[in-house]
Amino acid sequence: MPLTLHAAFVPSALQMLGTASHLLDKTEGWCATRECDHSAILGAQLIDDMLPFTYQIKSVAEHTAGAIAAVRKGVATPDLNPPPSTFDALREKLDGAKEAMKALDEEEMEDWIGRDMRFEFKETRLAFTAEDFLLSFAQPNFYFHCSAAYAIARHFGVEIGKMDYMGRVRARQG
Structure with missing residues (x-):
């Protein structure tokens, strides 16, 4: 049986959404043990021209469920609203x-x-098929933003490793 679009996109999206949630939990717990200012890490960037941790987490949601909403509309435009500013809102x-x-x-x-x-977006117009949009645009984006959030948290000293990023892999049981 050929691979379905659902099978090619949804399980990976759920895996990275789970990873992003796990990163939030680990980062919040790390802050709690150090009584650090939450806004410091939530607003942290790896470099000045890179968007902050909150934006990276928001973008994982935008390039998963937001991408699905865009396919239903037939057009995707970036959500330019500010990202949620607390662990709970994220x-x-x-x-x-x-x-x-x-x-x-x-x-x-x-x-x-x-x-x-x-x-x-602005002057950019890119034509896709729905499957190419999801698999060649949205999917690489949710991986990128999840890794950027991981890198920011790790840079701050949050005790996370590769398996924290990998999340729940789809290994065969038995």
């Missing part, structure tokens, strides 16, 4: 994205294959 954003991903119907996603889709 967690809510991720939880909403997880629920949206879990609710996806495989048949609905298969019907999207070949559908026209475009990305628009």
Whole structure:
């Protein structure tokens, strides 16, 4: 049986949403043991021209559930609203994205294959099929933003490692 669009996108999206939630929990716990200012790490950047931890976490949700909403509309535009500014608000954003991903119907996603889709931002217009948008644009983006959040937390000294980033892998049981 060929791989479905649902199978190619949704499990990986859920894995990285789980990773982002885990990173939030570990980072918040790290702050609690050090009585640090939450806003310091939530607003942290790896370098001045890179967006902060909060934006990286928000973007994992935007490139998973937000990408699905965009496919349904036929056009994707970046969410330029400020990211949530607390651990709890970021967690809510991720939880909403997880629920949206879990609710996806495989048949609905298969019907999207070949559908026209475009990305628009300022002067940029990129034409895609729905499957190419999800697999060549949204998916690399949610991996990138999850790794950026991991790198920021790790840079601050949060005790995390590769398995914290990998999250729940889909290993065979037995």
